Amino acid sequence: MVTHKAHRHRFPGPVKIFHELVLPETATPAGYAALIDAYGLRAPLPLTLAATGERHIVRTESGWHIFTPRHAPEPNLEAHLTFALKHEGLDLAVLKHLFVAVGAAEIEAIVRAKPTGRYSRRIWFLYEWLLGSRLDLPDATNGPYEPVVDPKLQWAISGEASHRHRVKNNLPGTPGFCPLVFRTKALDNFAAMNLASRAQEVVADVPKDILARTAAFLLLKDSRSSFAIEGESPSHDRIRRWGRAIGESGRRPLELEELLRLQAIVIGEERFVRLGLRKEGGFVGEHDRDARTPIPDHISAKPQDLQSLVNGMVAFDRGAALSLDAVIAAAVLAFGFVYAHPFMDGNGRIHRYLIHHVLAQRGFNPAGVVFPVSASILARIAEYRAALESYSVRLLPMIEWQPTKDGNVQVLNETADFYRYFDATPHAEFLYNCVRQTIEEDLPRETEFLKRYDQFRTSIETILEMPTRTIDQLFRFLHQNAGHLSKRARGKEFRLLKEDEVAAVEAAYFASFTAATIERPRQKQTGRKK
Known part of the structure; x- marks a missing residue:
């Protein structure tokens, strides 16, 4: 056991309520939950928290994963960190805040005590990767190369070796932008469906003229639906212009200039919206009817953080997104963008464009065919909002803000990491459901419809x-x-x-x-x- 000043922090004991969350039974918070409590970390709580109960049965219920007494870690930093990495995977936002709180000496002590330990070397790598700071430690010389991300727990890329730590950096992103997705039964099942091949099979026997008409209809349908999600009824010309932009998705590399080009297309009228990255705060929500003060459901990233966040997304698109599962990569990029909300307007439609961009870039959909993802989202609008809120409701309490004179918000604390690192599992499951519906229902139905319509028209022409x-x-x-x-x-x-x-x-x-x-x-x- 490592002896260091972490002993001065009080780790929680058995509780029934933790941070206003009710446990399914009296249990002792462990891993990330214990570290957040002991160090007073201001980071969004993980979607599922861990605790050790009194019964010798492991179960998951009401957002808690209850382990047995034999899983209980010792009440110190190393033990709870090891428990988290072993059982809960990586939560990069919590880890970064923890590393800042404990300081370099604490982590150095853990590594020196177990220089060849599989978890100590991962902790060491993560500290230097997240903080961009080198610890006062010699390079590791022994121990097998361990993956930083446990691929049995979370989706990862093949990665590269970090010889200093003797680990394999398989993180699906960079320190600038690296949301993570847990392996779930639903996602494993979706991946096993090989939906990209199914889509090719659907169109394989469709005559070229019908496929072209199908593609045109689905493209227009997606463009119209994307505006409808925002509650807008634009002109037919504006719908078609945005449809053309969607149809070209994946052809241009993602960069800030490309996002600005898309914003100009989607906004159309520039007199009342300033194009470009926001220069002020932003939020999604309402205003108090009398005082006109903001009532936010979601608060966007600070304007001074937007350039680095966009740079991180661009790096993700050109790096990890090319080897990660295509639908999961699309969900990570698109929802990361909409949470940051870099523009005054047009964020939602560009967010959905990014889904098309990744899928087309990876050749996921048949050539020339755009999946009507926005139409699927519109049909599942309650599920879509639930996916968005799966993180927003946990993020909002972590943001310190004050209203401005013009009814906006000014964020007072550092929040950039909350948009760089989040759990995108609900978003990936939601998007996979939409893609499955498109391939197994929308695409076959539309091609079949056109075949039957042609049959009808031919019959009428004979009459x-x-x-x-x-x-x-x-x-x-x-x-x-x-x-x-x-x-x-x-x-x-x-x-x-x-x-x-x-x-x-x-x-x-x-x-x-x-x-x-x-x-x-x-x-x-x-x-x-x-």
Whole structure:
């Protein structure tokens, strides 16, 4: 056991309530929970906390992972740090705040006591990596190379060896931006589906003209849905311009200038929004009706931190995102961007563009086809908000702020690390669900719809000589009325049709369409404010 001044810190004993969170049973906080409490760390609490109970059974319930008494660590820094790395994975925000709080001498003492220890060498590496400061320790000479990220607990990259620490740096990012994702049964199952191959199989036998029309429709659908999520009803031209930008995703390298170009496209009107990185605070929420003071649900990164955060995202996009699971990488980058909220406006749409950017860059979707991720998000809007709030509700209490005279917020403490390091597991699971829906439902349904529509149009052309636009109008009337031409349409737009022609038209519709394929026209009715 290492003896150092950590003994002067009081580690928590058995409790039923910890930081306003109720435990499923009386238990003793361990690992990150104990370290946060003992050192008074101001960092967002992990999504799942650890504690040791009195029963000899391991269970997870209500946001707590309860271990047995034999797992209980000694009440000191080294023991709880080791417990955290072994059982809870990495929480980089907590670790950085802890390292700042304990200082170099504490960590040096741990490493000197166990210079070949697998956990002491990981702790040593993480200290120097997170703080950018070299400890007064000679390079390690013994011990097998240990992965910094336990790949059984969290998603990692192949990484490179750090010879000084004799560890393998497989962190999926840089000190400038490195959210982490836990391995869950849901994510492992999604990864095993090989959805990219499934998407290729869906389009393999689709005629090129139908695939091109499918791609055009899905692109427009995604653009329209992305505005609808923000409660906007823009002009058709603005929707198409943003759709073109989405269609080019993955072709240009990600950098600040590219993000600024996208912001200009998505905003359109520049007179009332200052383009570029924010020069002032930002938040998502409401204002008090009387005092007009902010009531934030989420507070954005400080303006002075935005350049370094964007640089970290760019480095992630050009580095870890190229070898990490594509959907997980897309979730990490996109949600990291929207939490930082670097612009005054347009953040949400660019956030969703970044999903397209990563997937296209990795060749995840078939060539020329844009997955309507925004449409899937719009259909799952409650789940989307829950994913966003999975971190925002834990982040908000850590931010010290005061209202400004113009109804904005001014952040008073250092918060950059909260946007560099967070648990993106809920976001990755959510996005994978959206991608799965697109590949297994939206894409096949749209291609099938167009095949059947072409069949319907061909049938109509054998019955009547009719312009394409009129056939489209006839189809809409039939589709909206379960395959029957309404009395109104028969008395007005199609009053010239004879009874036998009406019967033939309706028969052509029923021959082409089934109940499973009548959803598409209603999906066009998006873009309404909510």
